[in-house]
Amino acid sequence: MNNFKEQLSKETSCIDNIIEKYLPEAKGHAEYIKSAMDYSVEAGGKRIRPMIMLETYKLCNGTNEEELYPFMAALEMIHTYSLVHDDLPAMDNDDYRRGKLTTHKKFGEDFGILAGDGLLNLAYETMLSAIHKAAKTGDAQAVLRYSAAADVIANKAGVDGMVGGQSLDVMLTDKPMNEEQLDYIFRLKTGALIEAAFMAGGIIAGCDENVTKLLEETGYNIGFAFQIKDDILDVTSTQEVLGKPVLSDERNNKTTYVTLYGMEKAEKDTADMSVKALETLKTIGHNEYLEDLITMLIHRDR
Numbered sequence: 001m002n003n004f005k006e007q008l009s010k011e012t013s014c015i016d017n018i019i020e021k022y023l024p025e026a027k028g029h030a031e032y033i034k035s036a037m038d039y040s041v042e043a044g045g046k047r048i049r050p051m052i053m054l055e056t057y058k059l060c061n062g063t064n065e066e067e068l069y070p071f072m073a074a075l076e077m078i079h080t081y082s083l084v085h086d087d088l089p090a091m092d093n094d095d096y097r098r099g100k101l102t103t104h105k106k107f108g109e110d111f112g113i114l115a116g117d118g119l120l121n122l123a124y125e126t127m128l129s130a131i132h133k134a135a136k137t138g139d140a141q142a143v144l145r146y147s148a149a150a151d152v153i154a155n156k157a158g159v160d161g162m163v164g165g166q167s168l169d170v171m172l173t174d175k176p177m178n179e180e181q182l183d184y185i186f187r188l189k190t191g192a193l194i195e196a197a198f199m200a201g202g203i204i205a206g207c208d209e210n211v212t213k214l215l216e217e218t219g220y221n222i223g224f225a226f227q228i229k230d231d232i233l234d235v236t237s238t239q240e241v242l243g244k245p246v247l248s249d250e251r252n253n254k255t256t257y258v259t260l261y262g263m264e265k266a267e268k269d270t271a272d273m274s275v276k277a278l279e280t281l282k283t284i285g286h287n288e289y290l291e292d293l294i295t296m297l298i299h300r301d302r
């Protein structure tokens, strides 16, 4: 595990460097919004989505890592935009994220909204540009793989994915929530992008539809467990460790996995879903680092 921690910190900074290259240079008339976009992404974050994409690519025997970079950056941009908007006064109204002031607190609410818009659009610009580049070289197979990955990412981020999950989450704030509704919210607001990370890594490596299905299933279990753990940490951690306010769910009168099922079941289900994910993954192949990463996610403290 110590070796894993070292590798994790190295890989996280590698991914930081990869993402940075796709961010805008803050200058000209759009300097302020570009600074807000850069600030939001560069504030930090665990980078687990691009990391999962990269490690799944390796698991599926991908051989040219660089082809994945625009898609890794795009997924982190989409994730970051979602956090910037989630923190807005109209939604969770949080002042801290990733150990720093939230984007709207630092740049104003107008630029919190615009920075999110800018990041979401930049994600598609980045993926389309990679697809166009492959088309120009005449590599039809690459165009097919890249466009299939972009299609999955777009769907999982959209109204039948993350946006849909967040919408029900917002609608049921201050209202009672049943198990089926909580399931829908967890599967979509958090699970969908994690599913996209696993699937896009596999698709770009060239895996077939059966493996893509297994990767989606893996992503579902990890994503769900990840959100349960987020609910647990909201009541057990501290702002210093988390980098974002604790007890945010309680303040917003939100039903969480912990309030609905209790802490004991929350802990157990996190562990069980993570084991399920590892079992599915093992039917595809072996990547020790990815397996350690999954185990780390349920034991994480931030």
Ligand SMILES: CC(C)=CCC/C(C)=C/COP(=O)(O)OP(=O)(O)O
Pocket: 081, 082, 083, 085, 086, 092, 162, 163, 166, 189, 190, 230, 244, 248
């Ligand atoms: C379309 C949008 C805006 C999507 C946001 C999706 C999302 C997972 C937000 C964070 O959830 P959370 O509020 O439970 O987590 P945190 O504790 O990190 O704020």
Ligand SMILES: C=C(C)CCOP(=O)(O)OP(=O)(O)O
Pocket: 044, 045, 046, 047, 048, 098, 189, 190, 226, 227, 230, 302
């Ligand atoms: C989906 C959820 C629970 C929001 C936070 O995601 P992360 O915990 O991955 O946030 P960062 O590390 O990217 O800040």
Ligand SMILES: [Mg+2]
Pocket: 086, 091, 092, 169
């Ligand atoms: Mg929220």
Ligand SMILES: [Mg+2]
Pocket: 086, 087, 092, 094, 248
């Ligand atoms: Mg929130």
